[in-house]
Amino acid sequence: MARGRPPAHTREQVVDAAIGIADVEGLGAVTMRRIAQDIGAGAMSLYTYVPDKDRLVDLMVDRISGTVPPIAITGDWRTDLLALARSQRTLMRAHPWLPTALPNRRLTGRNTLAYLEQGLAALEPTGLPGSIKMEIVALLTGLVATFVTAEVAGTTPVPEQVALIGEAVASGDFPQLAATLAEGGQGREPDFDRIAGWTITGLVTQALNS
Amino acid sequence: MARGRPPAHTREQVVDAAIGIADVEGLGAVTMRRIAQDIGAGAMSLYTYVPDKDRLVDLMVDRISGTVPPIAITGDWRTDLLALARSQRTLMRAHPWLPTALPNRRLTGRNTLAYLEQGLAALEPTGLPGSIKMEIVALLTGLVATFVTAEVAGTTPVPEQVALIGEAVASGDFPQLAATLAEGGQGREPDFDRIAGWTITGLVTQALNS
DNA sequence: GCAATTATCGTACGTCGTACCAAAAATAGT
DNA sequence: ACTATTTTTGGTACGACGTACGATAATTGC
Numbered sequence: 001m002a003r004g005r006p007p008a009h010t011r012e013q014v015v016d017a018a019i020g021i022a023d024v025e026g027l028g029a030v031t032m033r034r035i036a037q038d039i040g041a042g043a044m045s046l047y048t049y050v051p052d053k054d055r056l057v058d059l060m061v062d063r064i065s066g067t068v069p070p071i072a073i074t075g076d077w078r079t080d081l082l083a084l085a086r087s088q089r090t091l092m093r094a095h096p097w098l099p100t101a102l103p104n105r106r107l108t109g110r111n112t113l114a115y116l117e118q119g120l121a122a123l124e125p126t127g128l129p130g131s132i133k134m135e136i137v138a139l140l141t142g143l144v145a146t147f148v149t150a151e152v153a154g155t156t157p158v159p160e161q162v163a164l165i166g167e168a169v170a171s172g173d174f175p176q177l178a179a180t181l182a183e184g185g186q187g188r189e190p191d192f193d194r195i196a197g198w199t200i201t202g203l204v205t206q207a208l209n210s
Numbered sequence: 211m212a213r214g215r216p217p218a219h220t221r222e223q224v225v226d227a228a229i230g231i232a233d234v235e236g237l238g239a240v241t242m243r244r245i246a247q248d249i250g251a252g253a254m255s256l257y258t259y260v261p262d263k264d265r266l267v268d269l270m271v272d273r274i275s276g277t278v279p280p281i282a283i284t285g286d287w288r289t290d291l292l293a294l295a296r297s298q299r300t301l302m303r304a305h306p307w308l309p310t311a312l313p314n315r316r317l318t319g320r321n322t323l324a325y326l327e328q329g330l331a332a333l334e335p336t337g338l339p340g341s342i343k344m345e346i347v348a349l350l351t352g353l354v355a356t357f358v359t360a361e362v363a364g365t366t367p368v369p370e371q372v373a374l375i376g377e378a379v380a381s382g383d384f385p386q387l388a389a390t391l392a393e394g395g396q397g398r399e400p401d402f403d404r405i406a407g408w409t410i411t412g413l414v415t416q417a418l419n420s
Numbered sequence: 421g422c423a424a425t426t427a428t429c430g431t432a433c434g435t436c437g438t439a440c441c442a443a444a445a446a447t448a449g450t
Numbered sequence: 451a452c453t454a455t456t457t458t459t460g461g462t463a464c465g466a467c468g469t470a471c472g473a474t475a476a477t478t479g480c
Contacts, residue, residue: 004457005445032437042460044438053437100313103359106371113378113387120386130390135405142356143349149313150348161317168323176330177323180340194420195345202412210404214426215476242468252429254469263468 011049013039015059019095022060027097030057055108057101062109064095070114073121077204078197080122085144085196088115092148099145128207136203143199147192221259223249225269229305232270237307240267265318267311272319274305280324283331287414288407290332295354295406298325302358309355338417346413353409357402 017038021030032053036043050056068091071083092098107113119137120130128136169178227248231240242263246253260266278301281293302308317323329347330340338346379388 001447002457003447003455005459007458031435033435036460044440044460044462045458047438048458103310103313103355104363106368107374109374110378110383113375113384117384117387120390124386130393133390138360139353139356139405139409142352145313146349146352146356158316164317164319165323168320173320174323174327176334177327180330180343183340195349198413198416198420199349199409202416203408206408206412210408211478212426213424213478215428217427241466243466246429254429254471255427257469258427 007048008045009039009041009049011059012063014046014049015056015063018056019060019064022097023095027057027100058105058108061098061101061105062111064091064098065109065115066111067091068115071118071122073118075125077122077124077126078200081119081140081200081204082193082196084115084118084122085140085200086192088141088144089148089192089196092144093152096148096152099149102141102145123204126204126208128204132207136207139203140196140200143196147195151192217258218255219249219251219259221269222273224256224259225266225273228266229270229274232307233305237267237310268315268318271308271311271315272321274301274308275319275325276321277301278325281328281332283328285335287332287334287336288410291329291350291410291414292403292406294325294328294332295350295410296402298351298354299358299402299406302354303362306358306362309359312351312355333414336414336418338414342417346417349413350406350410353406357405361402 014035017035018030021034021038032046033043036046046056050059068087071080071087073080107116116134116137119140120133123133123136126133165177165181168174169181172178224245227245228240231244231248242256243253246256256266260269278297281290281297283290317326326344326347329350330343333343333346336343375387375391378384379391382388
């Protein structure tokens with residue numbers, strides 16, 4: 001029944017290899033030749049499994065989205081949305097290239113849709129209009145991406161930025177910034193649950209009151 | 211006093227040419243050869259004005275940030291933060307490549323710092339700790355970027371996504387999504403002021419109450 | 421004039437995505 | 451068994467990219 005030369009690999013193999021490279025060396029290290037080398041194939045053979053590189057990234061996103069277990073819907077939107085945000089954060093921390101890959105990307109598969117579905121389910125008890133629910137889910141995803149990006153990048157202070165900020169503060173043109181930096185780190189450190197909780201509660205309650 | 215052969219162009223000229231290309235044809239169309247051609251220079255001459263392409267993008271971001279007039283600080287954080295968010299949105303709509311360029315980008319210049327300064331100034335009356343103020347500004351920027359990205363991309367429905375969603379809905383596995391889509395567009399359409407207002411109020415009031 | 425200095429930009433290298441196509445490996449029909 | 455058909459493989463090659471290198475040109479200071 002299966003005519004023609006049998007494939008030596010699978011689409012999943014290709015996508016998984018790409019994800020493995022991106023996880024360790026970043027999305028920039030993902031090239032067709034590199035993937036091919038990793039799975040022991042010729043570069044051009046990959047095009048049997050994937051139409052082009054852009055779609056491959058779409059497939060990468062959808063595939064890792066499938067690795068997240070669905071959240072339990074309790075019926076309390078606060079709890080459920082926070083659980084969803086948490087699982088997204090876990091996913092993005094495991095695959096730090098994800099926030100970079102997300103913008104301008106099409107909805108690519110059932111796993112990505114499943115995420116949206118869960119967001120809508122979490123918001124069901126609010127009785128908000130569907131379009132508002134969609135917005136809230138999108139904004140929540142953006143928030144998590146912003147947070148994780150800052151979280152991952154924030155660990156390494158770039159000396160050249162320190163210099164810029166230092167002389168900016170010294171110039172006296174940025175009094176608020178100077179005061180904030182002088183204040184030091186005695187503020188609470190970034191806490192995902194707190195931030196996400198604020199946003200969720202803020203967005204939904206404001207939406208309900210308008 | 212200025213020894214050696216005089217420069218035929220300026221850094222601003224190079225950066226502005228790059229911005230012009232990006233505005234019309236997207237960030238992907240910005241190449242060193244293309245910029246050089248636009249300003250009538252050899253490709254390699256650009257390296258007199260800019261260390262490399264990555265820094266050039268940094269300079270692009272900082273330069274357009276300088277085109278935004280500073281907001282008037284009224285002392286009401288709600289008003290001032292919304293004004294800041296609005297001006298950021300205006301900027302991002304005028305330069306749609308900006309949300310794409312933002313993630314993982316270093317603070318590059320005084321104009322970018324000035325934006326941060328304004329955010330801190332707007333939050334001054336709240337009396338929140340500096341680190342919290344910083345977070346709120348960062349999250350607000352992320353929110354605007356998310357919104358504008360959706361706003362700009364949302365105008366063109368991709369047929370291939372419609373097909374995916376259609377069959378997903380037909381499969382019955384996504385009841386919430388199906389219900390939401392069936393509900394149609396009778397919900398209010400995305401309104402930036404409303405969304406930004408929710409988030410600002412939500413974030414700040416929750417921060418104050420915790 | 422003559423060095424010293426600085427900018428210009430043609431050439432070239434390595435890397436990328438991927439178009440093209442001959443070779444290889446399987447089945448279906450005879 | 452053989453042939454025709456179908457499908458995958460992967461080598462070669464093309465155009466575009468960022469940019470290293472270095473010869474050349476244009477300016478100032480002595």
